[in-house]
Amino acid sequence: MVSERAVLFDASAQDFVVPRWTVIGRVIHVNDAHQYAVLECEVLPSGGEEAKVYNDEALVCRLRITEPIKRPFVTADIIEGKTQAGDKVVMDITWKKRKGEGGEP
DSSP, X not given: OTTOBOOBOOTTSSEEEEEXXXXXXXXXXXXXXXXXXXXXXXXXXOTTOEEEXXXXXXXXXXXXXXXXXXXXXXXEEEEEEOOXXXXXXXXXXXXXXXXXXXXXX
């Protein structure tokens, strides 16, 4: 499932980590000959990060974000699979929360 959520919690620690798969954008162009895609993103990833691409609920491709990154457009190398315009781009967006700040498991 694309929107799965997990919480890593250590009762003795002061922090807990909340990873969440989040849709960050969509594929708008694919160059099969040179194995890259152009993405339009609401959340800008950093160069070198990896993303997954879904067509409906099916994982169809893995990407590695590359330069240039010019809001809202991002380029990415196709690592594995095939994608097409309109597919959803998903990344693991992880953040830390401190105990007592709300959202504790």
